[in-house]
Amino acid sequence: MKPARLLGVVALLALAGCSQGAPATPAAPSAPPPSSASAAAPTVTPPATFAGGNVRIALVRQLSSGDYFEQWLAGAQAEAKALNVRLEVSSGDGNNDKQALNLEQAVTAKSDAIIVDHGFAQTVQPAIKKAVTAGIPLVAFDVDPGSPQAVALTQDDHKIAEQALDAMKADTGGSGEALYVYVAGFAPLDRRNETWEQFKKDNPGIKQVARIGVVNSSTASAVADQAKAALQANPGVKAIFAPYDEFAKGAALAVKELGLADKVKIYGADISTADIGVMTEPGSPWVATSATDPANVGRVAVRAAALLVAGENVDRELSVPPSLITQKGLRDAGITSVEQLTRAFPALTTPDVARVPWAAS
Numbered sequence: 205m206k207p208a209r210l211l212g213v214v215a216l217l218a219l220a221g222c223s224q225g226a227p228a229t230p231a232a233p234s235a236p237p238p239s240s241a242s243a244a245a246p247t248v249t250p251p252a253t254f255a256g257g258n259v260r261i262a263l264v265r266q267l268s269s270g271d272y273f274e275q276w277l278a279g280a281q282a283e284a285k286a287l288n289v290r291l292e293v294s295s296g297d298g299n300n301d302k303q304a305l306n307l308e309q310a311v312t313a314k315s316d317a318i319i320v321d322h323g324f325a326q327t328v329q330p331a332i333k334k335a336v337t338a339g340i341p342l343v344a345f346d347v348d349p350g351s352p353q354a355v356a357l358t359q360d361d362h363k364i365a366e367q368a369l370d371a372m373k374a375d376t377g378g379s380g381e382a383l384y385v386y387v388a389g390f391a392p393l394d395r396r397n398e399t400w401e402q403f404k405k406d407n408p409g410i411k412q413v414a415r416i417g418v419v420n421s422s423t424a425s426a427v428a429d430q431a432k433a434a435l436q437a438n439p440g441v442k443a444i445f446a447p448y449d450e451f452a453k454g455a456a457l458a459v460k461e462l463g464l465a466d467k468v469k470i471y472g473a474d475i476s477t478a479d480i481g482v483m484t485e486p487g488s489p490w491v492a493t494s495a496t497d498p499a500n501v502g503r504v505a506v507r508a509a510a511l512l513v514a515g516e517n518v519d520r521e522l523s524v525p526p527s528l529i530t531q532k533g534l535r536d537a538g539i540t541s542v543e544q545l546t547r548a549f550p551a552l553t554t555p556d557v558a559r560v561p562w563a564a565s
């Protein structure tokens with residue numbers, strides 16, 4: 205994309221941050237897009253520990269399938285490579301006991317730092333406590349570590365829900381039947397749920413007529429089946445709040461298969477190249493999503509862990525802000541991939557969150 209067109213895209217996305225003609229949700233672009241040409245040269249020498257490539261950071265994941273988790277891992281791996289760190293990745297594949305065991309093993313193996321990526325508090329907190337007691341620095345993403353010594357990294361989940369729901373409110377005029385997709389126990393979904401509960405109180409015209417949801421290795425197709433049944437049972441539904449991209453993809457499939465795309469609109473969370481394809485295809489009901497760049501969040505997690513290994517100060521709570529991305533904005537700007545989106549939407553890259561002074565930015 206040519207620079208002039210890029211500027212147009214930024215303005216367009218910031219100003220046309222609406223799904224069906226709703227008021228703008230500015231993206232407040234603040235930083236130049238990352239590129240090798242513009243990368244700032246590091247001014248600080250890396251700590252000696254990092255010189256031999258022997259720093260080991262364990263990444264202990266609860267989930268690994270789906271666009272979000274794949275992009276997140278790609279970002280984490282890219283940052284580990286840039287920082288000359290060995291990233292040792294394990295996944296519970298949705299099995300919380302397996303994740304807890306992997307975490308215990310990372311503690312026993314005396315990793316230099318541990319990143320816990322998702323998980324249920326009751327299954328990971330005991331091993332997190334052991335890591336902290338053993339003096340192993342720990343970053344917890346999207347799970348409450350339960351230990352104040354650990355760094356807790358989140359996306360701003362209340363904002364994610366708020367941005368998507370603002371779009372829903374603008375499109376519906378604040379009234380109508382809605383379907384909600386949610387599974388309790390996942391910290392980001394629980395936080396988004398808090399905002400949804402408040403939203404319903406503040407907007408009594410929006411009536412939740414059904415709640416569905418499942419998280420497994422084929423979330424989208426399972427949600428599609430549930431959404432189909434819920435839509436058939438509730439023909440008055442005009443909006444679906446599906447604040448996880450696998451939920452939104454499943455809901456979109458159901459709406460399209462039932463031929464309801466003109467009537468039912470979807471407000472989601474997260475973004476990927478595949479999601480952009482779903483949002484922008486002709487007749488798509490998925491009109492808005494609030495998202496971070498998952499690869500950027502993975503990078504932040506590794507940066508925070510590396511800083512802790514180096515003995516640097518890191519805020520105990522780190523948050524990556526989301527941006528509202530709309531079907532209209534994507535279509536108008538001709539955006540077809542996350543790479544184009546992040547170039548056009550610089551606020552999605554957050555080099556100042558856990559900045560590593562010895563790394564190029």
Ligand code: SR1
Nearest residue numbers: 272390392447448449474
């Ligand atoms: C099952 S939890 C899924 C969420 O985790 C991350 O926070 C992503 O944003 C995704 O929506």
